[in-house]
Amino acid sequence: MTTRNPPAADTPARLPLPARFSLALGTGTILQGLNSAIVAVALIPIALHFGTSAAIPWIVSGLYIASAVGSPAAGRLSDLFGPRRIYLIGLAVVLLASVAGPFVPSVEWLVVDRIVLGLGASMHFPAAMAIIRQQAAKREQTATGAIGIIAICGQTSAALGPTIGGLVVVIWGWEGIFWVNVPLVIASAIWVLTQVPADEARKRSGVLAGIRSIDPLGMGLFVATVVLLMLGLLSLEGDPQWLLFAAFVPVAALFVLRELRTPSPFIDVRLMLTHRQFALTCARAILTFISFYCIFYGLPQWLEASRGLDAAATGLLMLPVFGVGVASTILATRLGRRLKPRLLLVFGTTAMVVAGALLALVTSTDSPIWLLVVISVLLGIPNGFNNLGNQLILHSSVPGANAGSASGIYRTSQYFGAVLSAVIVAHVVGVGEAEGGIRTLGVVIGGLGGLMLVTNLVALYRGRGKSMVEL
Missing domain, CATH: 1.20.1250.20 (MFS general substrate transporter like domains)
Structure with missing residues (x-):
């Protein structure tokens, strides 16, 4: 016994x-x-x-x-x-x-x-x-x-x-x-x-030492890189400013070179170069959050400018997007204890494809409110599954000693996706576009979802027999 x-x-x-x-x-x-x-x-x-x-x-x-x-x-x-x-x-x-x-x-x-x-x-x-x-x-x-x-x-x-x-x-x-x-x-x-x-008493650090520790030169080059890229992309709608792209390339190269050489980088480029899955996860995060923030900012602008709703009605129609997003995060957390992270990503990207297809194929400036509510619900599903799946892969793709740096870079990838989404929304959403641009926005969301769905299915196929953390 x-x-x-x-x-x-x-x-x-x-x-x-x-x-x-x-x-x-x-x-x-x-x-x-x-x-x-x-x-x-x-x-x-x-x-x-x-x-x-x-x-x-x-x-x-x-x-x-x-x-x-x-x-x-x-x-x-x-x-x-x-x-x-x-x-x-x-x-x-x-x-x-x-x-x-x-x-x-x-x-x-x-x-x-x-x-x-x-x-x-x-x-x-x-x-x-x-x-x-x-x-x-x-x-x-x-x-x-x-x-x-x-x-x-x-x-x-x-x-x-x-x-x-x-x-x-x-x-x-x-x-x-x-x-x-x-x-x-x-x-x-x-x-x-x-x-x-x-705060507990600690050894006093000078202001200059504090400034040096946050890599101000790396920060400045990062901001310059992002701003030049945004200005160049925004100019494509009218008179393209190719000099901005010409300036972007050397500034971006200087940023990468700086981060590779400094002992305390703003973004640890070396970590991304030595851990392939981590770099790919950050790339997925950029694509995921381009889609998320296209919904986040593009849909309200379309509802007000093209569909003709006021701010209060628009806010109420956006509630299902975020409410379902919270619910999908809770559900994904429970499923994540039993399923491989890639399967969570498959669920999330499939929802992106379906929601994007509805926006691209059936949504118009005279769509009934009930259809807009259904689409809002579908648009809320992907974020919980995609974000949790990416985070699970993130934490298994780098050593524990680098977890803090990896989380910071992942968060920066999210912000970079948000920045790029602003450019996309500026180009495709507007009263001068066909159906206010909502169908083009659907193509963008569905296309990004389709790209990530295929890559995740390929990764699942290649990773048959591997443990959950390896996927």
Whole structure:
């Protein structure tokens, strides 16, 4: 007869971090998702207010370029100066941008304000994760629940952003998308100051040492590379500016060369060159988020400008996209415990193909509301499966010692996909296009889904007999 030894009395189950502590950190992390999503239904009112739609791609992409730079920088600065301090500085920056936003004199200044807002909002996630790691180790408690709360806060704010934005724009105009941040920032600051312990005393690092540690030259070259590429791609609609592409090539080469040679790179290019699956996962992330943000920003613009809905109705129609996205993430998480990551990607990319086909074949400017709701539901399915599948492959494709750098690069890939989506939406969505451009947008989404579906099926076929983590 076999007996089981009882668990040792001196190794009790670790308690979770307090919920009030985790929720306090979550109050700031909602700001990035909220400000990414809420602007989607305000773009047409902003264009009408300033008399031009030319800056819309920059209103969208400016926040993501800033986030791509600010997020890894905030992580390193948290290590140097204390994560709670960096978290609170991020709140102050968001407050400054939110108060200034409604009063900007031109659309160019609005783009600058969104960049500042993106820098501030990007600080909260890396700072919150650093605080959670520190407190979990200090208190000998588990960080899982706290990390889950942070994830839920980010997903929920993105899911509700367009709906909240629609109501805010109807009541207060486009300026309301900035005013809504003010009470959230104040509440977050009070909660963090009262519920999150102060940073521990640490060896003081000079400002210059802190600046050097975040690779400012690499950041500058990265921003220059992305901006030159965006300007060149946007010019293709009218008079192509080939000199921009000519400048893009050497600047991009200098960026790669710099990151290969510096001991503390902004983006670890060496990690991508030595781990093929990691590089491919980042490439998939770019394609996945091009599609996601084409939906995120392209669909609301089409619903308002071509379908003729107001901001409130548009926000409500976008709710199924993000609500189903949250549900698909939960479902994918459960299935991910039993299925290979590639199968999750197959599910997600198949949904992209189906949703893209519906947009391309049957959607028009006089489509009934029920059809738009069905399409919104289908468009919400891919993100949960694709994002989780990519993350599972990501974490099995690099050594544990490089997990932090890999996660940062993956997040930057998401932002880069968002930037490229702004270019695509600017080219294909508009009242001058056939059916407002929605069918071309469907071709883009379905085409990207089809490309990734084929590559994932090929990978599954070649990987027969391998373990789940190898796929």
